Amino acid sequence: MRVLVVDDEPPARRRLTALLGHHPDVTVAGSCGTADEAVRAIAASRPDAVFLDVAMPGADGFAVLDELADPPAVVFVTAHTGYATRAFDVAAVDYLVKPYHRERLAMALDRLRVHLRHRRPAVGRIAVGTGGRTRLLDPEEVDYLRADGNYVRVYVGTASYPVRATLTGLLSTLDRNAFLRVHRSLAVRLDRVRDVQTLRHGELALRLRDGAVLISGRAYRDEVRRALGLPL
Template sequence: MKIKTLIVDDEPHAIEVIENYATNFQELDIVAKCSNAIDAFKILQQSKVDLIFLDIKMPGLKGTDFIRTLKNPPKIIFTTAYQDYALEGFDLNAVDYLLKPIPFDRFLKAIDKVFATYKIGNQSISIAEKPAEHNSDVFIYLRVERKMVKINVMDIYWIESFKDYIKIVLKDKVLISKQKISLLEKLLPEGKFVRIHRSFIVSMSKVESYHAYFIEMLGKQLPIGRNYKAECYKRLQAL
């Protein structure tokens, strides 16, 4: 299922940020972009739109006033640099309200709210698929080489961060994705992984051995950072 999406903002950079973030989700289909409410209205008359990223403070007509003119508005995520409009935005049943500059993790939370309202078959669209009652598998989707790749987290040995990218190491292959390790950490199932270093997260079940300064996996020695030692040892000794 594709969620037809419109971006409305009078700042080109703001549109670019949202569009770049949206490329991480194959469910989002950007059908149009425009800089004001009048053009947005014309687009709604001509095209099916399920979701609007809508700036509030724009020349001519504010985003909130624009929404009031619509009988059956699409789902709305307001975007603005002004916190004062938050209450007004939620009064209009907005899905979420994002303050600029918009960090990716905050964008992710807003999208997850949108996805929760749509269903494919009998399952909700989600960034992380929750395990069924008798199924321990959990999946995440990451953008790898211009496509979204489904990964069973229990196949992951470790995740390594370098510059603006992460390396996901599986038994028989390595995947590279432009992503922050801190964001991926939030998507992993609780209790199954441990952060051992600012640049490394490891699967608890895949640890082969550990030392005061490193962990061994797949014949590699992964460093244990000074600030992570106490929690790391505590978790490993509980295995």
């Protein structure tokens, strides 16, 4: 599993990175010391999990999760015990209180492994209602997805179909190598993108093969460029 280490204290980052290095199936994708750095690093490297400090200067660890449309699995690592209830309210996989031992970290990693095995449902077709019937769309048919209140509109050429779901939830059932979130309310099938234009304020205009144009969010710019093989 690929993990990111977030802690405002450099010695703590180094110690945790060293301890994680004793687990052959764990790769530390990076480390950072502030909430802003963490948001950017998670968007750029898309780790499977993040070991996240709670109390940091400026925004705290919970603010990091608030900024992410599709956060990775989280293990909070903190010297404070008072945040445990809130941590599990945001579906943290585990909560490590410093100073912890190697054995306790190993337990957290075991919980992460189990969580990651069960997190992503099997990729399947998308059931959409069409005039009293249910049509089963293969993911290969879909051009893009747009959040629309309590629904997601699934676009196939000029047609669109509402599905009662969240964009995050629907994306979790699809191949993450085929679909990419480009905005808080938009995801596109990557092989549909035909050309890309950089706009004045840093957004990207993605023109699809059927002529539709999607505007990415600035926060997603680097991730979109990386996914499409464009220079950063």
